[in-house]
Amino acid sequence: MEEIDDETLMMQYAKGDVQAFTRLYYRHKDSLYRYFLRQTASPEVAEELYQEVWGKLIKAHLDYSATSKFTTWLYRIAHNHLVDHYRHNSTATKIITASIDEPSEELTKSIDLSDPQSNLLESLSQSQQMQQLKQCLQQLPRAQKEAFLLKHESGLSLKEIALVINETTENIKSRLRYGLSKLKHCLRLNGESK
Known part of the structure; x- marks a missing residue:
């Protein structure tokens, strides 16, 4: 079975193919969670941020265009959400410890x-x-x-x-x-x- 690239899957999801989203999710769930876990001091915070980013992706799926790799787009959302989280919690200047x-x-x-x-x-x-x-x-x-x-x-x-x-x-x-x-x-x- 031929492997479908992330960008194609995301475009399929934008057209309503929920199984394409499922494949993307399972392909990237572990690395995205680890990204948050290593950037925060708490597995609970990492889980919350992780879930919120997938929610943002779902909300933004119609706006996706394959002008860059899907992972670049996904981690840009994750990075921005992490920055917002620390700004919101007034800890933007604090060094983030890894867990x-x-x-x-x-x-x-x-x-x-x-x-x-x-x-x-x-x-x-x-x-x-x-x-x-x-x-x-x-x-x-x-x-x-x-x-x-x-x-x-x-x-x-x-x-x-x-x-x-x-x-x-x-x-x-x-x-x-x-x-x-x-x-x-x-x-x-x-x-x-x-």
Whole structure:
């Protein structure tokens, strides 16, 4: 069976095909939920934001046009909703702490310290790696953490991330470079202190 791309499914949903929405939902539900979970301090808040974004998508489905990838459009809605949430709760200047209970395999693979100079992660147990990754992600500035998670958790390209958060591609590259550097440094420090 041929895989139908997200944009086609969304266009079908805009024409009234509810099964097309169901396929989109199941295709993106886990990564969208993890995006909110890692951006908030509470699974309850993440769940609320997650449900509200799907509601917004349903309301806006007739306005969708395939001028960009569906995931870019979806995460733009999610990003804007997250920003609105923090503005509404008067915490826009607060650093958002991550709640990472179950880091995905893609996320843990994205932090590769197994370079010739350091094999720290190989020497740690899986649970130690997860705990250290949680702690290090919590320390990243919000903008770097969001760019990192959109890249490594949601699989968006640099250009798509730039569209989602309304930044230049160069700024996204910088955020990712600095964020990854801070994560590697943090993981090395945690590995050395063991």
